[in-house]
Amino acid sequence: MERRAWRAPRRFILSALTSLALVPLTQAQITGSAHDLSPLDPDRRLCIFCHTPHGADTSVADAPLWNHATTNQNYVVYDSPTLDATVGQPVGASRLCLSCHDGTVAVDAFGSSPGSFFLGGPGAVGSDGLLNDHPISFQYTDSLAVQDGELHPPSVTSSLLGSTIDDDLLFNGSMECSSCHDVHRGPAAAAVNDALLMIPQTGSTLCLVCHNK
Numbered sequence: 001m002e003r004r005a006w007r008a009p010r011r012f013i014l015s016a017l018t019s020l021a022l023v024p025l026t027q028a029q030i031t032g033s034a035h036d037l038s039p040l041d042p043d044r045r046l047c048i049f050c051h052t053p054h055g056a057d058t059s060v061a062d063a064p065l066w067n068h069a070t071t072n073q074n075y076v077v078y079d080s081p082t083l084d085a086t087v088g089q090p091v092g093a094s095r096l097c098l099s100c101h102d103g104t105v106a107v108d109a110f111g112s113s114p115g116s117f118f119l120g121g122p123g124a125v126g127s128d129g130l131l132n133d134h135p136i137s138f139q140y141t142d143s144l145a146v147q148d149g150e151l152h153p154p155s156v157t158s159s160l161l162g163s164t165i166d167d168d169l170l171f172n173g174s175m176e177c178s179s180c181h182d183v184h185r186g187p188a189a190a191a192v193n194d195a196l197l198m199i200p201q202t203g204s205t206l207c208l209v210c211h212n213k
């Protein structure tokens with residue numbers, strides 16, 4: 001099988017920027033984002049790369065009507081002498097992200113097609129394991145915050161997005177890739193307009209929402 005590297009076509013990003021003049025900055029917009037893979041589909045569908053209304057793959061826990069081939073990699077996960085959380089293999093939504101972002105499964109691998117475009121370079125964050133990446137797939141609880149001493153308690157701390165860290169950023173209490181990123185470039189991420197982040201990096205606001213430093 002031929003392996004080709006996928007880069008989001010710049011003309012789509014440019015057309016998204018042009019349309020910003022016409023729509024409010026906070027409008028959700030997967031169209032024209034890095035996750036607009038429609039140029040790879042003859043019918044120019046957006047959602048099909050990741051979701052299907054029928055016959056979804058239920059092998060990954062908590063996967064929303066999942067349609068993309070999933071990675072079965074085992075990763076060396078983040079660890080350090082000061083880490084209090086118990087970090088396991090990526091589960092749920094994070095495993096779905098890694099199903100393109102570890103570079104082992106093609107971005108257009110859905111339905112019965114194995115696909116042929118693979119992520120490489122800095123976009124393939126999981127291709128060298130997860131030891132050098134912010135920990136994910138662990139429970140971030142108020143008691144973890146007490147144990148650590150320099151984390152905000154998630155059940156009562158504002159996420160800056162309208163509710164608490166727990167409500168807005170965690171998945172059943174778990175920290176995942178989607179705690180920092182919005183795969184759909186929803187209203188919060190569209191407002192930040194950088195790496196699909198939901199909270200700006202300016203002044204390290206993103207980090208300081210959870211870390212009391």
Ligand code: HEC
Pocket residue numbers: 030035046047048049050051064093096097178182183184
């Ligand atoms: C690149 C992959 C990808 C594409 C494309 C994508 N999604 Fe998703 N979607 C995900 C992942 C991963 C999750 C679960 C994690 C999360 O919610 O952050 C999700 C969650 C969802 C959910 C449940 C949670 C929520 O946000 O409401 C809905 C509904 C959804 N997607 C609809 C859509 C629709 C409709 C489209 C097309 C317009 C679409 N998605 C395109 C990856 C994708």
Ligand code: HEC
Pocket residue numbers: 006007008034035049050068093094096097098099100101106107108119123177178181182183194195196
């Ligand atoms: C179907 C494949 C696929 C899935 C699933 C997927 N991505 Fe992506 N992602 C891509 C592609 C393709 C790009 C564009 C890479 C490029 O242009 O180099 C991208 C780019 C990104 C970027 C960089 C965006 C930018 O504007 O620079 C981030 C952040 C990202 N993805 C996060 C996620 C997260 C988090 C998830 C899971 C919730 C996820 N992705 C799931 C294919 C995918």
Ligand code: HEC
Pocket residue numbers: 094097098101122123124125126134135136176177178179180181195197201206
């Ligand atoms: C603690 C917050 C946080 C978590 C958790 C997180 N990211 Fe990111 N990610 C960031 C920030 C901030 C950036 C932009 C700065 C950078 O590129 O280092 C980024 C950048 C990226 C990029 C763009 C890299 C590039 O240079 O093209 C991708 C792709 C990405 N993240 C995917 C993921 C995936 C997949 C996961 C889960 C395995 C994940 N992220 C978990 C904060 C996070």
Ligand code: HEC
Pocket residue numbers: 079080081082083084085086134135140144148151165169175179180206207208209210211
């Ligand atoms: C949604 C909440 C959240 C966000 C946002 C977040 N973190 Fe974290 N981070 C955590 C939690 C929880 C831990 C686990 C801490 C522990 O168990 O010791 C952690 C762990 C870490 C660690 C490892 C600590 C250790 O002892 O090894 C570092 C370093 C770190 N984060 C830096 C950052 C930076 C830098 C940013 C911004 C780019 C960021 N975090 C954003 C919640 C978050």
